[in-house]
Amino acid sequence: MSVGRETRLSAWIERFAAHFAEEGIPLIGGRILGYLLVCQPVERTAAELSQELEASSGSISTNLKFLVNSGLVTKRTRRGRQAAEYRINEKAWSDFVQRKLHAIASVQTLTDDGMRLLSGDPERAMRLKTVDHLYGWLSAEIPALWERRPASPK
Amino acid sequence: MSVGRETRLSAWIERFAAHFAEEGIPLIGGRILGYLLVCQPVERTAAELSQELEASSGSISTNLKFLVNSGLVTKRTRRGRQAAEYRINEKAWSDFVQRKLHAIASVQTLTDDGMRLLSGDPERAMRLKTVDHLYGWLSAEIPALWERRPASPK
């Protein structure tokens, strides 16, 4: 007897959250992201997320604030509704990835500063130079790569 | 009156370590990396690192093991010397960066699995599809980018 789709989706959400937990996103934050990517309907209140993900209201609140702030989740309030609705802002995902790529390339400013400090001593600068070249190349190529990024299909 | 070069290098090492601390590398590990990138001579023993970086022998040992294991630092033993010598392996830095890029793109396997779970329901899969396309593109472009990477200058 096979497991239901919803059960498998729960497991998928958990894997999804685990991946981002390794990158520093709190487990519950990752669960929210995964859940909001596949839930039906697309909008949920904080209370619903709390129940669905079995997390305290406090944790949901803290993580939603973080996710809304990062742009990955959008908050919508409606007149006559006390509960705000949250939904994935999938368009923001490319900015999210771009920030990650930028974080990697940003080491170049460090190696650059280091090279300047060693400018009088080429011998000693050799090790840093190798690393600096790598990051220098990355810093040039990553924005170029992003230029070529196709618009996401409708 | 200006500060000496070595003093400024110490400050640089600290910034260097702080950057990688944000990426999950222990502070002392980052200090070792920064120090080994600019020290003269290029090789140091664990005891020297301990003294120079004012860290306990245990921390130095743990972090050196981690760094050697990751390939960023090379350990060399010599007959007639009880102390092993450690040095930066600057050539390994590109592998290190490549692993980071791969880690970002690897989300594609997750989104792909998710798409499969939602294969019967295109409407519901729309949000994930946007994200999946982004990572699919990345997964193709990043290896291609790496192909074009120039050899580091001698």
Next chain:
DNA sequence: CGATGATTTCAGTGTCGACCGAAGGGGAAC
């Protein structure tokens, strides 16, 4: 083999951050 000097292991400490849940605050409905 014993001594010496270096490294690794390990138990203990302190810090940090995620999480919980109760208390407090703010709207909407009546």
Next chain:
DNA sequence: GTTCCCCTTCGGTCGACACTGAAATCATCG
């Protein structure tokens, strides 16, 4: 104004992890 939710805030707990320093281990040399 009062009641009823819902959300946010906040103190407290727990677990994870970096770091230390001492003890154990290992290698070299006499």
